Amino acid sequence: MLDLSYRITAGVLGTAIVILGIIALPAPGPGWAIIFLGLGVLAAEFRWAKRLLHWVRVRYDAWVAWMHRQTRPVQLLVMTLILGVVAVCAWLFGVFDTVGGWVGIEWAWLESPLKPMMGPPPVGPAPGGMPAPGVVPEVR
Numbered sequence: 001m002l003d004l005s006y007r008i009t010a011g012v013l014g015t016a017i018v019i020l021g022i023i024a025l026p027a028p029g030p031g032w033a034i035i036f037l038g039l040g041v042l043a044a045e046f047r048w049a050k051r052l053l054h055w056v057r058v059r060y061d062a063w064v065a066w067m068h069r070q071t072r073p074v075q076l077l078v079m080t081l082i083l084g085v086v087a088v089c090a091w092l093f094g095v096f097d098t099v100g101g102w103v104g105i106e107w108a109w110l111e112s113p114l115k116p117m118m119g120p121p122p123v124g125p126a127p128g129g130m131p132a133p134g135v136v137p138e139v140r
Helices: 002-024 033-044 047-069 072-092 096-101
Strands: none
Touching: 002 033, 047 072, 072 096
């Protein structure tokens, strides 16, 4: 029974760490290290995770070796593209709008186009007197 609970705990914890690493991947920071850590936790108990960890590390090491073989302009281009992806992800998730609000910058272009989908649901009647979708009208 202890072995089963250990396997379940390792599976849940390792999966959560891998998901956190995938979320952190576009941000500057240790996204790949977090993914490797999560796969390491899973690989301690599951053979498939050990094979997957090896497969991912081989491809990651090959990519790093490829980057080292490139000329400086190619390296800068790849880093610029990666930074662009990070910036677009930060904009889509509302980071620029949030930080801009902290320092008093309220530029419309900083606002994410996904903001209406990420905010809390509307409360109360919508303009025109009709209740907002999903809002139960108050009975008096």
